[in-house]
Amino acid sequence: xIHIEGLYKRFGGYEVLKGVNxxxxxxxxxxxxxxxxxxxxxxxxxxxxLLKPDRGAVKVDGEDICKLxxxxxxxxxxxxxxxxQQAALFDSMxxxxxxxxxxxxxxxxxxxxxxxxxxxxxxxxxxNGAEAKFPSELSGGMRKRVGLxxxxxxxxxxxxxxxxxxxxxxxxxxxxxxxxxxASAKLKVTSVVISHDIGSAMHVADDIAVIHQGVIVExxxxxxxxxxxxxxxQKFLATWFGKQ
Amino acid sequence: xxxxxxxxxxxxxxAGQATxxxxxxxxxxxxxxxxxxxxxxxxxxxxxxxxxxxEFVGVGSVFIILLTGFFxxxxxxxxxxxxxxxxxxxxxxxxxxxLAVARELAPVLTSLMVTGRVGSAMATELGTxxxxxxxxxxxxxxxxxxxxxxxxxxxxxxxxxxxxSLIFLVVATVGSFIVGVSVLGIDEGAFMARIEWFxxxxxxxxxxxxxxxxxxxxxxxxxYKGYNAAGGARGVGMATTQAVVIGSISIFxxxxxxxxxxxxxxxx
Numbered sequence: 001x002i003h004i005e006g007l008y009k010r011f012g013g014y015e016v017l018k019g020v021n022x023x024x025x026x027x028x029x030x031x032x033x034x035x036x037x038x039x040x041x042x043x044x045x046x047x048x049x050l051l052k053p054d055r056g057a058v059k060v061d062g063e064d065i066c067k068l069x070x071x072x073x074x075x076x077x078x079x080x081x082x083x084x085q086q087a088a089l090f091d092s093m094x095x096x097x098x099x100x101x102x103x104x105x106x107x108x109x110x111x112x113x114x115x116x117x118x119x120x121x122x123x124x125x126x127x128n129g130a131e132a133k134f135p136s137e138l139s140g141g142m143r144k145r146v147g148l149x150x151x152x153x154x155x156x157x158x159x160x161x162x163x164x165x166x167x168x169x170x171x172x173x174x175x176x177x178x179x180x181x182x183a184s185a186k187l188k189v190t191s192v193v194i195s196h197d198i199g200s201a202m203h204v205a206d207d208i209a210v211i212h213q214g215v216i217v218e219x220x221x222x223x224x225x226x227x228x229x230x231x232x233x234q235k236f237l238a239t240w241f242g243k244q
Numbered sequence: 245x246x247x248x249x250x251x252x253x254x255x256x257x258x259a260g261q262a263t264x265x266x267x268x269x270x271x272x273x274x275x276x277x278x279x280x281x282x283x284x285x286x287x288x289x290x291x292x293x294x295x296x297x298x299e300f301v302g303v304g305s306v307f308i309i310l311l312t313g314f315f316x317x318x319x320x321x322x323x324x325x326x327x328x329x330x331x332x333x334x335x336x337x338x339x340x341x342x343l344a345v346a347r348e349l350a351p352v353l354t355s356l357m358v359t360g361r362v363g364s365a366m367a368t369e370l371g372t373x374x375x376x377x378x379x380x381x382x383x384x385x386x387x388x389x390x391x392x393x394x395x396x397x398x399x400x401x402x403x404x405x406x407x408x409s410l411i412f413l414v415v416a417t418v419g420s421f422i423v424g425v426s427v428l429g430i431d432e433g434a435f436m437a438r439i440e441w442f443x444x445x446x447x448x449x450x451x452x453x454x455x456x457x458x459x460x461x462x463x464x465x466x467x468y469k470g471y472n473a474a475g476g477a478r479g480v481g482m483a484t485t486q487a488v489v490i491g492s493i494s495i496f497x498x499x500x501x502x503x504x505x506x507x508x509x510x511x512x
Contacts, residue, residue: 050380070279070388077386088381090373102385150385 001026001158001190002047007056009042016042017053018214024158024207029184029191031205031222033198035236039214040194041085044160047192048080049073078106081151081189085163087143089135095122095146096131102154121149125179141172148179158190159183165200177203198240210236276468280398283391293396301362301397301463302404306411308357313412316349317341317419325428335434339442341420342413346447350412351405352499355458358405359491363466366397367487370470371480379471394467398460405459406452413451446510454502458495465491 002024009017016039024030034040045051046058049065057064065076089098099118103109122128125145135143151159165173177200184191195201205222210233218233325337373379382389424430466487473483
């Protein structure tokens with residue numbers, strides 16, 4: 001579904017991505033693991049065209065999105081949903097309006113149908129009846145769930161998750177992991193998760209890539225990650241498995 | 245000698261960097277304007293958002309414009325009456341005040357007030373949306389943020405600032421009349437006759453053209469600064485300050501440029 005070839009990106013004098021190659025298989029969950037500042041979020045923003053690379057290509061269903069104009073990019077983005085690290089809900093709108101926003105923008109559904117779909121998606125993320133609340137009235141975990149409901153409402157083929165479990169308590173983390181698994185299983189979406197949460201990554205991933213200093217240093221099926229011989233991957237995994 | 249060369253080199257580097265930064269900013273603003281133009285002719289046309297912004301920019305600013313307009317007309321009348329009394333031409337007070345208000349004070353002071361109230365709010369709102377990734381979220385949801393957020397604000401300002409300028413003019417005239425006729429005792433007939441005799445429709449259109457341009461510029465700067473804000477709360481604060489400072493200075497500079505151009509076509 002997504003194919004990244006030789007991606008380079010520099011901000012000022014700092015080179016964040018140094019020739020990243022990555023493939024995301026359709027219908028699978030791909031986790032990109034890395035420490036803070038390793039280039040994970042920058043890599044994800046390239047996948048959806050929020051950033052343009054200095055060099056390299058990002059192909060979505062075979063089409064290089066780096067060469068698209070604004071109009072073409074909007075078309076490609078219809079295939080994606082994204083759950084932001086801080087949820088990025090529109091704070092001047094209610095939860096219901098946030099989830100309804102993509103429907104009102106891109107479909108001709110009647111207000112009743114929109115309300116029904118919104119209620120349905122909020123139910124999927126366990127927030128039924130929260131339509132009238134404002135984002136400021138919700139906890140971090142609830143905001144993330146609203147973010148997921150908004151990302152799923154147009155039934156995209158791919159959902160990107162930016163650090164979905166960062167800053168959450170263990171129970172909410174478990175719920176978010178479950179939510180990602182259910183979205184993949186029930187809706188058959190391709191998922192890309194960026195995270196530094198090894199436990200959560202091992203729970204949800206089909207494939208894992210580890211990014212370090214702007215380079216993918218390991219790329220393998222999730223169950224093969226522990227066999228990695230790369231020193232950084234071993235050190236990184238030891239922070240989690242060492243405690244088990 | 246080496247120290248002098250080093251200082252000279254430093255000064256040249258500074259000047260070079262400043263020039264480069266200036267032209268980079270000009271390029272970015274031009275690009276931003278081109279995106280606004282392109283987004284404004286492409287559907288969807290967001291009439292509801294335009295009306296919401298028109299209410300915020302226009303209706304929300306009426307009270308401060310009423311106050312500013314009334315007292316500007318009143319104070320200007322007090323000052324000019326004292327000057328005209330020295331040469332025995334008090335009947336010219338009304339027409340002089342109105343000429344100045346119609347051509348200069350109404351568009352300029354209205355725009356400055358709107359910059360303080362609306363330009364800053366635009367920069368803060370869009371800046372907060374930028375640093376909390378709400379603008380990114382909008383892009384990811386395949387909605388063009390320029391079309392959704394910026395176009396309605398710029399168009400609403402282009403329409404409402406001239407309307408507010410007109411209200412300013414009317415209220416300033418009332419203020420001038422009350423102070424001139426009721427307080428200073430200038431003859432009512434002479435006060436009004438001089439206005440009719442002295443003022444031309446050009447004086448009013450002159451002010452309106454300026455108000456349209458100022459409305460576009462103040463909203464453009466507010467939106468541009470907010471849209472490109474970075475660096476959390478501090479970045480939003482800086483964007484807001486810059487929107488007000490650059491917006492206000494731009495109004496004064498543009499006022500001179502526009503006056504020079506408009507006076508070429510002025511009737512004798």
